[in-house]
Amino acid sequence: MASNKNREILIKTGWTALKVALVAVVVIVFTSKANNYYFTIVNSALIYVIAALSLSLLLGMGGMMSFATVTFMGIGAYATANLSKVLHVPTSLSILLAVLISALIAFLIAILLTRLKGSYFAFASIGLAQISYAIFLNFKPLTGGPNGFSNVPKLIIAGIEFDNLKKWFYLLLIIVFLAALSLERIRRTTLGRSLAAIRDNEIAAQSLGIDIYSTKIITFVIASVYGSIAGALIAHMNTYLSAYLFTFDISVSFLIMVMLGGVNSTTGAILGALLVTLIPEWFRVLQSYMKLIYGISIVALMIFMPSGLTGIIDSIKYKVDMEKKKKRNKDYSNG
Amino acid sequence: MDEVILSIQNVNKSFGGIKPTDNVSFNVKRGEIVGLIGPNGAGKSTLLNLISGIISPDSGSIFLNNVDISRMPAYRRSRMGIGRTFQDPQFLLRSKPIENMLLGADLANKNRYMQSYLGLSEDKFTMKFAELLEISGLNVDMSLRINDLPYGQRKILEIVRALLGNPQILLMDEPAAGINIVETEMIVKLINYAISEQKIGVLLVEHHMDLVMSICNWIEVLSSGTIIANGVPEDVSKNPSVIEAYLGRKSDVIS
Ligand SMILES: Nc1ncnc2c1ncn2[C@@H]1O[C@H](COP(=O)(O)OP(=O)(O)OP(=O)(O)O)[C@@H](O)[C@H]1O
Numbered sequence: 001m002a003s004n005k006n007r008e009i010l011i012k013t014g015w016t017a018l019k020v021a022l023v024a025v026v027v028i029v030f031t032s033k034a035n036n037y038y039f040t041i042v043n044s045a046l047i048y049v050i051a052a053l054s055l056s057l058l059l060g061m062g063g064m065m066s067f068a069t070v071t072f073m074g075i076g077a078y079a080t081a082n083l084s085k086v087l088h089v090p091t092s093l094s095i096l097l098a099v100l101i102s103a104l105i106a107f108l109i110a111i112l113l114t115r116l117k118g119s120y121f122a123f124a125s126i127g128l129a130q131i132s133y134a135i136f137l138n139f140k141p142l143t144g145g146p147n148g149f150s151n152v153p154k155l156i157i158a159g160i161e162f163d164n165l166k167k168w169f170y171l172l173l174i175i176v177f178l179a180a181l182s183l184e185r186i187r188r189t190t191l192g193r194s195l196a197a198i199r200d201n202e203i204a205a206q207s208l209g210i211d212i213y214s215t216k217i218i219t220f221v222i223a224s225v226y227g228s229i230a231g232a233l234i235a236h237m238n239t240y241l242s243a244y245l246f247t248f249d250i251s252v253s254f255l256i257m258v259m260l261g262g263v264n265s266t267t268g269a270i271l272g273a274l275l276v277t278l279i280p281e282w283f284r285v286l287q288s289y290m291k292l293i294y295g296i297s298i299v300a301l302m303i304f305m306p307s308g309l310t311g312i313i314d315s316i317k318y319k320v321d322m323e324k325k326k327k328r329n330k331d332y333s334n335g
Numbered sequence: 336m337d338e339v340i341l342s343i344q345n346v347n348k349s350f351g352g353i354k355p356t357d358n359v360s361f362n363v364k365r366g367e368i369v370g371l372i373g374p375n376g377a378g379k380s381t382l383l384n385l386i387s388g389i390i391s392p393d394s395g396s397i398f399l400n401n402v403d404i405s406r407m408p409a410y411r412r413s414r415m416g417i418g419r420t421f422q423d424p425q426f427l428l429r430s431k432p433i434e435n436m437l438l439g440a441d442l443a444n445k446n447r448y449m450q451s452y453l454g455l456s457e458d459k460f461t462m463k464f465a466e467l468l469e470i471s472g473l474n475v476d477m478s479l480r481i482n483d484l485p486y487g488q489r490k491i492l493e494i495v496r497a498l499l500g501n502p503q504i505l506l507m508d509e510p511a512a513g514i515n516i517v518e519t520e521m522i523v524k525l526i527n528y529a530i531s532e533q534k535i536g537v538l539l540v541e542h543h544m545d546l547v548m549s550i551c552n553w554i555e556v557l558s559s560g561t562i563i564a565n566g567v568p569e570d571v572s573k574n575p576s577v578i579e580a581y582l583g584r585k586s587d588v589i590s
């Protein structure tokens with residue numbers, strides 16, 4: 001029994017070490033070879049990872065299908081842009097304030113939206129994404145209207161100015177890592193378990209003291225935090241904002257990312273976001289068909305792999321474990 | 336130990352034309368196992384749903400430790416101490432046993448969000464869970480998803496989860512239905528532990544008459560939504576109107 005546990009721990013540590021080493025190799029090779037073009041692509045992929053994590057929390061953990069990720073990205077982006085450029089708030093502080101503003105707005109919206117169930121919630125979030133897009137596109141004083149918002153100040157954290165894409169790459173790696181870590185942590189707290197209970201069995205949830213409404217509100221607010229961080233980072237990295245960065249289509253692509261990787265998995269969201277942003281870059285010819293491909297992928301994912309890549313891997317692992325156990329039990333009863 | 340934990344007073348509930356709860360009143364005291372019996376469709380599960388808050392009564396009141404809970408949402412009632420199990424066990428089927436049991440521990444945590452975030456409660460939980468498993472004598476393969484566990488184990492785990500939540504009173508809806516004798520024995524051990532160590536009250540809905548007669552201190556008989564008789568097991572089992580209402584024929588009661 002004890003040796004079994006030790007072996008398990010050993011295997012787990014081994015896997016983690018392997019993963020870390022793999023990521024390190026990729027990062028080192030990438031940074032030594034990449035030019036600005038690659039950094040541009042990979043950096044925006046990393047920002048999309050953060051946005052995908054936002055949806056992973058809502059949809060994967062909480063069962064809330066939201067298309068409003070772009071709403072909070074946009075709020076975060078335009079808020080920090082205005083604060084830093086117009087009011088001259090230091091950028092690291094303006095990002096923080098932008099996140100707070102976004103969280104506050106998310107809270108007010110959540111009070112209304114989280115009352116809705118299933119597809120009603122999804123429809124309402126579509127409406128929200130359309131409304132926010134209309135505002136980003138037309139409300140000149142804060143967004144620059146159709147011309148966009150230019151000359152967003154460069155990000156400065158603790159005296160370091162993030163003035164090139166390589167620096168951004170490292171910063172984004174750290175932020176993605178922290179975002180993923182915090183999401184994994186949430187999964188293992190009362191909040192994460194409450195969400196799983198609401199998603200899988202509302203009757204059990206209620207009879208175990210879980211307040212469905214307030215749990216959903218808290219989750220919606222936290223998801224908006226991830227989303228607005230992603231948006232604020234876009235603002236300071238690109239130093240230019242346009243409403244086209246926050247369209248309904250972009251929210252749909254988050255859905256594909258999360259579904260492709262696996263709705264109920266942090267690794268899945270990361271994997272999905274990277275694949276969905278990087279693959280079209282590798283196959284540039286596909287880009288004009290992107291909408292068609294997105295549409296087909298959603299239908300195909302829903303039908304053929306509703307639990308995504310990580311879901312498939314997990315269920316294979318589980319089945320293999322089961323088989324091993326059966327065999328062991330057989331050997332035991334024979335020997 | 337004459338302290339009343341749960342008091343049901345003139346509770347009514349109807350669904351359209353049917354009235355599964357018709358002016359029902361009774362008490363459950365601390366340290367007491369009250370059996371709630373009656374034929375299929377008598378309204379037993381409905382009554383448990385009214386107490387736990389899955390549905391609300393049309394009229395009448397339900398008191399937990401002298402607080403009127405009858406208009407509170409279900410989650411607040413469970414936080415106040417109403418624990419329950421279901422006729423059909425309610426779990427997160429795709430999750431492992433531990434994750435399901437932790438939901439019970441979360442309920443027992445007063446400071447729900449912070450404590451488990453800091454990881455303070457998990458040690459206490461592990462000990463308590465192990466203790467309850469040992470008391471029942473149940474051996475569960477923790478690597479399996481709840482979905483893949485035998486039905487009987489699921490029913491027992493549901494009781495364990497409810498007890499992890501530190502309830503004041505435990506409502507059980509046919510815990511022994513569809514399980515074997517060994518598993519029934521395990522359930523009895525858990526109920527006895529809940530009564531003697533956790534000092535709670537138990538309201539037990541059950542069709543297995545020998546089980547009800549052997550462990551209950553008091554029995555309420557429900558038929559078509561009304562309490563038609565109550566008393567200690569010996570009296571109730573001899574009551575002719577109970578025998579008639581419950582099974583129609585005397586011979587069936589014994590089996
Ligand atoms: N939500 C509901 N809507 C409409 N009718 C309901 C509802 N819940 C219960 N009923 C009806 O109320 C009556 C009592 O049902 P209930 O489930 O309480 O019986 P029970 O005593 O638990 O029976 P059993 O022993 O079969 O579990 C039944 O006629 C049932 O169809």
Ligand SMILES: [Mg+2]
Pocket residue numbers: 379380381422508
């Ligand atoms: Mg019933």
